Amino acid sequence: MKDVILELKHITQEFPGVKALDDVSFEIERGKIHALVGENGAGKSTLIKVLAGINVHYQGEVIFEGKKFSAKTPSDAQKYGISVVHQELKLSETLTVAENIFLGNLKMKRGLVDWSGMKKEAREMLDNLGVDLDVDELVEHLSVAKKQVVEICKAMNHNCKVLVMDEPSAVLTDKELDILFHIIDQLVAKGVTIIYISHKMDEIFKLCHNATVLRDGKHIKTMPMKDVTRQQLISLMVGRDMGMEYPKEIIELGENILEVQHLTRPGVFEDISFTLRRGEVLGVSGLVGAGRTEIMQAILGIDKVSGGTILYKGKPMANRNFKQAIQNGIGLVPEDRKLQGLVQIFSVGENICMVNRECTIKGGIISHKLTTEKAKEYVAKLNVATPGIDTEVQYLSGGNQQKVVIAKWLLQDSEVFILDEPTRGIDVGAKSEIYRLINRLVKDGKSVIMISSELPEIIGMSDRVIVIHEGRLAGELNRDELSQEKIMSLCV
Amino acid sequence: MGSKSTAIHKNKSFLDMMAKFSKDYMSLVAILLIGIVFSFASPYFFSSSNFANILLQSSTVGIVAIGQALLMVTGQVDLSLGYNVCLTGCIFAYTMKFLSWNPYLAIIVALAIGFVIGSANGFLVAYCKLPAFIATLGLQNICKGLSKIITNATPIANLPDEVAFLGRGYVGAIPVCVIIMVLLYILFSFIMRKTRFGRNIYAVGGGREAAFYSGINTKMMIFLSFAIAGLLAAVSGVVLTSRLNSAAITNGNLYEFDAYISAAIGGISLTGGKGKIVGAMFGSIFLITFFNGMTMLNVDPFWQDVLKGVVLIIAIGLDVFRNRRRH
Numbered sequence: 001m002k003d004v005i006l007e008l009k010h011i012t013q014e015f016p017g018v019k020a021l022d023d024v025s026f027e028i029e030r031g032k033i034h035a036l037v038g039e040n041g042a043g044k045s046t047l048i049k050v051l052a053g054i055n056v057h058y059q060g061e062v063i064f065e066g067k068k069f070s071a072k073t074p075s076d077a078q079k080y081g082i083s084v085v086h087q088e089l090k091l092s093e094t095l096t097v098a099e100n101i102f103l104g105n106l107k108m109k110r111g112l113v114d115w116s117g118m119k120k121e122a123r124e125m126l127d128n129l130g131v132d133l134d135v136d137e138l139v140e141h142l143s144v145a146k147k148q149v150v151e152i153c154k155a156m157n158h159n160c161k162v163l164v165m166d167e168p169s170a171v172l173t174d175k176e177l178d179i180l181f182h183i184i185d186q187l188v189a190k191g192v193t194i195i196y197i198s199h200k201m202d203e204i205f206k207l208c209h210n211a212t213v214l215r216d217g218k219h220i221k222t223m224p225m226k227d228v229t230r231q232q233l234i235s236l237m238v239g240r241d242m243g244m245e246y247p248k249e250i251i252e253l254g255e256n257i258l259e260v261q262h263l264t265r266p267g268v269f270e271d272i273s274f275t276l277r278r279g280e281v282l283g284v285s286g287l288v289g290a291g292r293t294e295i296m297q298a299i300l301g302i303d304k305v306s307g308g309t310i311l312y313k314g315k316p317m318a319n320r321n322f323k324q325a326i327q328n329g330i331g332l333v334p335e336d337r338k339l340q341g342l343v344q345i346f347s348v349g350e351n352i353c354m355v356n357r358e359c360t361i362k363g364g365i366i367s368h369k370l371t372t373e374k375a376k377e378y379v380a381k382l383n384v385a386t387p388g389i390d391t392e393v394q395y396l397s398g399g400n401q402q403k404v405v406i407a408k409w410l411l412q413d414s415e416v417f418i419l420d421e422p423t424r425g426i427d428v429g430a431k432s433e434i435y436r437l438i439n440r441l442v443k444d445g446k447s448v449i450m451i452s453s454e455l456p457e458i459i460g461m462s463d464r465v466i467v468i469h470e471g472r473l474a475g476e477l478n479r480d481e482l483s484q485e486k487i488m489s490l491c492v
Numbered sequence: 493m494g495s496k497s498t499a500i501h502k503n504k505s506f507l508d509m510m511a512k513f514s515k516d517y518m519s520l521v522a523i524l525l526i527g528i529v530f531s532f533a534s535p536y537f538f539s540s541s542n543f544a545n546i547l548l549q550s551s552t553v554g555i556v557a558i559g560q561a562l563l564m565v566t567g568q569v570d571l572s573l574g575y576n577v578c579l580t581g582c583i584f585a586y587t588m589k590f591l592s593w594n595p596y597l598a599i600i601v602a603l604a605i606g607f608v609i610g611s612a613n614g615f616l617v618a619y620c621k622l623p624a625f626i627a628t629l630g631l632q633n634i635c636k637g638l639s640k641i642i643t644n645a646t647p648i649a650n651l652p653d654e655v656a657f658l659g660r661g662y663v664g665a666i667p668v669c670v671i672i673m674v675l676l677y678i679l680f681s682f683i684m685r686k687t688r689f690g691r692n693i694y695a696v697g698g699g700r701e702a703a704f705y706s707g708i709n710t711k712m713m714i715f716l717s718f719a720i721a722g723l724l725a726a727v728s729g730v731v732l733t734s735r736l737n738s739a740a741i742t743n744g745n746l747y748e749f750d751a752y753i754s755a756a757i758g759g760i761s762l763t764g765g766k767g768k769i770v771g772a773m774f775g776s777i778f779l780i781t782f783f784n785g786m787t788m789l790n791v792d793p794f795w796q797d798v799l800k801g802v803v804l805i806i807a808i809g810l811d812v813f814r815n816r817r818r819h
Contacts, residue, residue, distance in 0.1 A: 339699065340701045
C-alpha cells in the first residue's frame with residue numbers, strides 16, 4: 001500500500017500565450033526521494049512555484065496529507081510543511097548562520113530575541129546532519145555548499161515534511177556533492193519527503209526512488225526508477241514531433257570563416273576548438289551554465305583568455321577586443337534581449353543605428369535624414385512590425401524586438417552572427433520568423449552560431465552541433481547524426 | 493465623413509504637439525507662467541534691467557547645469573561641481589593676483605584644473621567602480637579644503653581689469669556671461685544631438701548593457717562626462733569670479749544642487765538616457781526667476797530655502813509620475 005503525502009490533481013497553469021502546466025496529475029510517496037525531470041521550459045519551475053505558494057492562480061487541486069493545500073504565500077506553504085531550496089539561495093548574506101536558520105521565525109524569550117537558545121538549537125540541527133559549521137559565522141563567508149546546508153536547516157526549522165530541491169547540485173563540486181547526498185540520506189531517514197530536480201542523470205539514478213517526467217507542461221509519466229533505463233528516461237524527456245516548426249533550408253557551405261583552437265579561460269572553459277564555415281548554422285548546445293555564453297564572449301574579445309588562438313578568415317585575431325571583433329564583422333545578439341540587446345527607451349531607428357553609426361554620419365555629424373533612411377530600410381527588410389521608426393522599442397513584441405537587434409548587426413554588415421538564445425521568450429509564430437531570418441542570413445553568405453537550450457530548435461536549425469559540458473567540448477555532431485537523445489547524453 | 497475625420501485628426505495632432513512641446517519644454521512654460529504672475533504681483537519685476545539681471549545670475553549656474561545634465565543623462569551625478577567652481581575661481585584669482593600670471597594663462601590653468609577634478613571623479617566612478625555619490629563627495633571635500641588653503645579663507649578681490657569683461661562686460665544690452673552660457677548650450681545641444689559621442693552618452697544612460705553589447709566604450713563615456721562636467725564647472729568658476737570681482741570660499745556654494753534641480757526641472761530624466769540639454773538652461777533661469785520674484789515680493793529668504801525644497805520635490809515628482817504612467 002502506497003503512503004501518499006502529496007497528490008496533484010489536474011493542475012493547469014496558464015500565462016499569457018503559454019500553458020506552462022497542462023492538466024498535470026501525479027502522486028508523491030511519503031519518505032521517498034522523487035525526481036522531477038524535463039527539459040528547460042518543461043514546467044518544472046512552474047510546478048515548484050505552485051507547491052511553494054508563489055503561483056496561486058492555477059486550476060486543479062493539490063492534496064497534502066489528505067487535505068486540500070491552499071497556500072497563498074511561501075510562508076503559508078511552510079506552515080503546511082512544504083519548503084523549497086531554490087537554485088538561487090535566498091539567505092541574508094550579512095547575518096550569521098544561526099540567525100539565518102531562524103529567519104522569519106526568531107526564538108523569543110521575555111519579548112527579546114533568545115540568542116543563546118537559537119544558537120544551541122542551530123548547533124544541534126547541524127550536528128544531526130553531520131555538518132561542521134560555526135553558527136556565529138556570517139553567511140557571506142560560506143561556500144555555496146555550506147550555504148545550501150544553512151538553507152536546508154532553515155527549511156527543517158519550519159517543521160518541513162516535504163523538501164523541494166531545485167537543481168541543488170548545479171553549483172556544487174563533486175566533493176560537496178557527497179555532503180549533499182549524505183544530508184539527503186539523513187533527512188530521508190527522519191521521514192522527510194524530497195522532491196529532487198536535476199538535469200544530471202547520474203545523480204537521479206543514484207539517489208531517487210521515483211521519477212516524474214514533464215514535457216511542454218504536460219505530465220508524461222511517473223514511475224519507480226527501477227523500471228526505467230537512462231536512455232528511456234531521456235527519450236521520455238525529449239521525445240516530441242518536430243514537424244515543420246523548423247523551416248531549415250540546406251545550402252552549400254563555403255570556406256572556413258572562423259577557426260577556434262584550444263581556447264582556454266581557467267575555471268570557465270578549457271581547450272575549446274571548433275570551426276565555422278561560410279553559410280553554416282552551428283548549434284551550440286549544453287546546459288545553462290556550461291560555459292556557452294562565456295566562450296562566445298571570449299571570441300568577441302569581451303573576456304580575456306589565457307590560451308588558444310582564433311583564426312578569422314584564415315588570419316589570427318591578435319590583441320582582441322570587442323570593438324575590433326565588431327569591425328572584423330562578428331556580431332552578437334545577446335542572451336538578454338531587454339537589457340543587453342536594446343536600449344528600451346530609445347526609438348526603433350536609434351537602436352538600429354547604434355552599432356554602425358558611420359553610415360549615418362555625414363561631414364562629421366549625425367544626419368537625421370540618413371538615420372531615418374537606414375532605419376526604414378531595415379525595418380522593411382526584416383519585416384519588423386512597428387507603428388513607426390520613432391516608436392520606442394519597449395512597445396514592440398519580443399519577436400519584433402529581436403528583429404531590431406538583428407537589424408543592428410545587419411546594418412553593420414556583420415558576417416558572423418552569434419545568436420545567444422535567439423528565441424527565448426518569443427511566441428511560436430514569431431519564432432519561425434526568426435528561423436526564416438536565420439535561413440536568409442546564411443543564404444546571403446553569412447554564418448551563424450546559435451546557442452540554444454531548446455534541443456528541438458538546435459536540431460531543427462543547425463548544420464552541425466557542438467555540445468559544451470562543464471566548460472569542455474563534449475562532442476560534435478553533424479546534421480545527419482542529430483537526435484535529442486544523443487545531444488542530451490552529451491549534455492549530462 | 494472623410495473631412496470630419498481629417499479635422500479630428502488635425503485637432504488631435506495639434507493637441508499632441510502642444511502636449512509634446514509642453515513636456516519637452518515644461519521649464520520654458522513654467523518660466524512664462526511665473527513671469528506673468530510676478531509681473532502682476534510686483535511693480536519692479538517687469539523691467540529689462542531685471543530681466544538682464546535674472547539672466548546674468550542664471551549664467552553661472554546654467555553653465556554648471558550643462559555638466560550636471562550631461563551626467564544625469566549617463567545616469568550619474570557630481571556633488572563636487574559647486575566646490576570645483578569655487579576652487580578653480582580661487583586658483584584663477586590667486587595666480588593673477590599673487591603670482592602675477594598673465595590672465596589668459598590663469599584662465600587656461602583654472603580650466604585645466606577643473607578638467608582634472610572632473611577626470612578624477614570619472615576615473616573613480618568609471619574605472620574604480622566607486623558610487624558617484626561617494627567619489628564626488630570626496631572630491632567635494634578635497635576642493636573645499638584646497639580652496640580654503642589657497643585663499644586662507646579670505647576673499648581675493650580686485651582682479652586685473654583684463655578679465656572684467658567676462659563677468660561684467662556687455663555686448664550691446666546683453667551680458668557677456670549670458671552669451672557664454674548660450675553659446676555653450678548651443679554647442680552642447682549640438683554635440684548631444686548630432687555627434688557620435690553625444691548619442692553614445694544617451695545610449696549609456698538609456699541602457700548601459702545594451703550600449704556595451706553594441707560596442708560602445710561605456711566606461712570611457714562615463715569618464716568623459718565627468719571630465720567635461722569638471723571643465724564646465726571651471727568655466728563657471730572663472731566667469732563667476734570675474735563677475736563678483738572676487739574669489740571667496742562661498743563662491744559656487746551649492747551650485748551642484750542648483751544645477752541638479754535646474755536639469756531636473758528642465759526635463760532631464762533622473763533615470764538617465766532622456767532629456768534635452770537645453771532644458772537645463774531654462775531650468776536654471778526658472779530657478780533664478782523664482783527667487784528673484786520672491787525677493788521682489790519681500791518673501792523672507794529663510795522661507796525661500798523652504799520653497800526651493802518644495803520646487804525640487806515637485807520637479808522630481810513630476811518626472812517620477814511621468815515615468816510611472818508609461819508602464
